[in-house]
Amino acid sequence: MRFTFRCLDPEADAPLLHAWVTQPYAAFWGMLSASVDDVVEEYTKIQTNGHHHALLGLDDGVPAFLMEEYLPAFSPLAPVYPVLPGDLGMHLLVAPPAEGPEPGYTTAVMDAVLDRLFAKPGVDRVVVEPDAGNTKIHALNERLGFQFAGVVTLPDKDALLSFCSRDDYLAARAALPLTRTTLQEAAL
Numbered sequence: 001m002r003f004t005f006r007c008l009d010p011e012a013d014a015p016l017l018h019a020w021v022t023q024p025y026a027a028f029w030g031m032l033s034a035s036v037d038d039v040v041e042e043y044t045k046i047q048t049n050g051h052h053h054a055l056l057g058l059d060d061g062v063p064a065f066l067m068e069e070y071l072p073a074f075s076p077l078a079p080v081y082p083v084l085p086g087d088l089g090m091h092l093l094v095a096p097p098a099e100g101p102e103p104g105y106t107t108a109v110m111d112a113v114l115d116r117l118f119a120k121p122g123v124d125r126v127v128v129e130p131d132a133g134n135t136k137i138h139a140l141n142e143r144l145g146f147q148f149a150g151v152v153t154l155p156d157k158d159a160l161l162s163f164c165s166r167d168d169y170l171a172a173r174a175a176l177p178l179t180r181t182t183l184q185e186a187a188l
Helices: 010-021 024-029 036-047 105-118 135-143 166-175 180-187
Strands: 003-007 052-059 062-070 087-094 125-128 147-154 157-165
Touching: 003 105, 010 024, 010 036, 010 062, 036 052, 052 105, 062 105, 087 105, 105 125, 105 135, 105 166, 135 157, 157 166
Parallel strands: 087 125
Antiparallel strands: 003 052, 052 062, 062 087, 125 157, 147 157
16 A cells, blocks of 8 residues: 555545545534535635645545645644744545545554655644544544644634654654554555
8 A cells, every 4th residue: 555645626626525524424624514616615725825735645546535734823723822933734534445444544644644744844843733522533643643732722613732743753653553554555
């Protein structure tokens, strides 16, 4: 299994994204009742923002997850924590599995995303702000080295602000158990 990334096309990719963001498991994404046009509008805003953009993650060429990266200094986070040079924000939504859940898959996706983000020049820390009630993503974030900083109030939610330094990520990555997914990736 090899993950690659490509720039999201708001028009062409909207039907696919719509199918993902309107699933009950994606409730924290905030688009359960969105139309395809709403998805086009939202991702057109993101892709033309200049401080925020979206990528599709591909698993052997097949769209498998949505990743957004943004500059916290130009986001709703700016007034709630002291943004540091080298901070990069991230959002992640994994597509529903086509053939049932695969143990370790979401961890492998998050690992690929963090690896990509920390490979960018100047990125020292990844910042996330998932909904405070989204316990599944909190567990995944912690598994990959994020440190919880506390709950903050944002315009659309109460969020668990968390940070992951490069060192914390590398230490967490080294401690991950080998799964079929990680063994396949290591063989590439």
